[in-house]
Structures are given as C-alpha cells and as structure tokens.
Amino acid sequence: MARKLAFINYKGGVGKTSLIVNVAACLARMGHRVLLCDFDTQSNASIWLLKLDRWNPINATGEGAVFSIFEPGRHRVCDLIVRDVVLDKAGGHPLPGLDLLPTSFNLVDLESEYAGDPRRPAYVIFQEQLSEVESDYDFILFDCPPNILRASQCGVFSANEIYVPANPDALSLIGFTLLIEKLGRFQQLSASFRRSSMGPAAQVYGVIFNAIKTGVDIEVPKMRMQLRLNQFKAAKRTAKEARILDSFVRDAMVVRRAVALGLPVNLLGQEAAGDNVVRDYERVAEELIRNPPLPA
Numbered sequence: 001m002a003r004k005l006a007f008i009n010y011k012g013g014v015g016k017t018s019l020i021v022n023v024a025a026c027l028a029r030m031g032h033r034v035l036l037c038d039f040d041t042q043s044n045a046s047i048w049l050l051k052l053d054r055w056n057p058i059n060a061t062g063e064g065a066v067f068s069i070f071e072p073g074r075h076r077v078c079d080l081i082v083r084d085v086v087l088d089k090a091g092g093h094p095l096p097g098l099d100l101l102p103t104s105f106n107l108v109d110l111e112s113e114y115a116g117d118p119r120r121p122a123y124v125i126f127q128e129q130l131s132e133v134e135s136d137y138d139f140i141l142f143d144c145p146p147n148i149l150r151a152s153q154c155g156v157f158s159a160n161e162i163y164v165p166a167n168p169d170a171l172s173l174i175g176f177t178l179l180i181e182k183l184g185r186f187q188q189l190s191a192s193f194r195r196s197s198m199g200p201a202a203q204v205y206g207v208i209f210n211a212i213k214t215g216v217d218i219e220v221p222k223m224r225m226q227l228r229l230n231q232f233k234a235a236k237r238t239a240k241e242a243r244i245l246d247s248f249v250r251d252a253m254v255v256r257r258a259v260a261l262g263l264p265v266n267l268l269g270q271e272a273a274g275d276n277v278v279r280d281y282e283r284v285a286e287e288l289i290r291n292p293p294l295p296a
C-alpha cells in the first residue's frame, strides 16, 4: 500500500513546495514510484515541474487540472496524472517514476463557487478516485496551501501522515499550533466519511526544518518547537512517534534557481554539483522512508 504524506503548515513561504518537489524527486531517483498531488491554489509545484509552456494551456482551459474532477466532473484522477512529469530539453524523461497530478488557478473556485453535494464533500470524491491508482505508487505526496480549506482537505483526508515544514522562527511555530487546532476540527468533521481501507486519519509525524542559513544556530528555535511538540504529543494531538527530523535543509541559492529552470535540484547537474543542499534533500527522503520507526 502506498504511503500517503501531506506537507502542510499554516505559515506560507516556509518551503513546503520546495521540500515536497525535491523530496519527491529524491524518492523517484531511489527507484520509488511517486505521485505528487498539487493542492495549492497557487499551483507552484505544477508550474515548476511542467514549466510554463505545458502548464499555461492547462491553466487557460482547466482541462487536465484537478478541479475538473469536481467541475464539470467529467474527468477522473487517473486521466489527469502526468506520468514521468519532468522533461529535459530533448523531450526525454530524466526522472522516470515521478508523476504529477497538476492543478491550475481555478482550484480556488472549490472554496466558494463550487456548490457540490454536501453529502459527498470534495475530499470524498477525490479520495475515492485516488484509491483507483494507489496501487501504482510507493509514495503519494500532497502539497497543501497554508490552511485546511476544501482543496487542502483533499490531501489531508487522503493522507495518513503529515509533515510540517518549518523555518526556525516564531511564525512557523504559530503556524504549527494553528495547524494542530484546525486539523483536530477537520478530523472530527470528516470522521463519518472514513473507511477502514483508507488507514488511520492523518496525524503529524514530523517537523522538518528548512532554509537554515550557514552559521545560524537553530538550537533555541528547535527547543521551542520540541516543547510545543511535546505538549501536543502529551495531549495525543499528534502521532506518538512525532518528532523533529534529524535532517534539515540548508538555505541555498540553487533551490531558488531550480524553480526558474523547472527542475528539481537533483537534476541540475553541473549547477548543483557539489552543493550540499542536494544531499540535504536526500537525507530528508531517507529519513522519511525510515519514519515512522518500524516496530522492533
């Protein structure tokens, strides 16, 4: 069964998308079959991996974007997945095994204009369709916006594990706290729609520090995050295994450059050669594979 992980924090700009795209790319390079589902209305992961020339037509028509499973409802998740999404200049597939469920800006209409059927919330429609393709994957990753509104709910409802990207600052801590509150509320509201085949409702398993500047000591912010995590764990509001991952991602120019080039950092070749940030993402991917710790 695929492991299903959502990356979410109530704080924007902490590096959720950079982390999920690069970790997905590392997992694919290790030989895992990975589906990245973009549920951020800003479409950053889709624009990054498809580049504008392939994303613009999707955005202009809505054809091929995830919102089309809700409205007009003619498409299904299995029809929308872009297989081996990364293309090189020659049109080859340098990263087989990394697939994308793309989104476009019209996903924002899910929040207000989409009426739907209250007996079948959007997240149920999505989860049912996702289950048709789950056996094709080892990892299904959900990039979520900094909220748990309807688009994000699709990822959170389908996922079993949540990872919280964070910067070493007070705002990331506030974002984490807000996430725990809203997550609890959503899990209550959606509980009656869960089926046992979906596995347990998503809980926070880990916090991942991102964009750590060289020479900056993160011991104090890490300790504050650890204290907060301990409180939530004691109150059973996270998984009992939840912890701050040992691996973190440093701040590196090449991460921003990768977006402009439409490639994950591990495919930048010469440009990223010798850059330790590639290794950082690999370490996070390796730790996620081991996490949650297997029972002895």
Ligand SMILES: Nc1ncnc2c1ncn2[C@@H]1O[C@H](COP(=O)(O)OP(=O)(O)O)[C@@H](O)[C@H]1O
Residues within 6 Å of the ligand: 011, 012, 013, 014, 015, 016, 017, 018, 019, 044, 210, 211, 212, 249, 250, 251, 252, 253, 255, 256, 259
């Ligand atoms: N490790 C990093 N080093 C340098 N810049 C980063 C790093 N991670 C993210 N960024 C940059 O920070 C900004 C926000 O990152 P992004 O992944 O879009 O965050 P979010 O998805 O949480 O909004 C982007 O410009 C991105 O390129």
Ligand SMILES: [Mg+2]
Residues within 6 Å of the ligand: 016, 017, 018, 040, 044
């Ligand atoms: Mg993002």
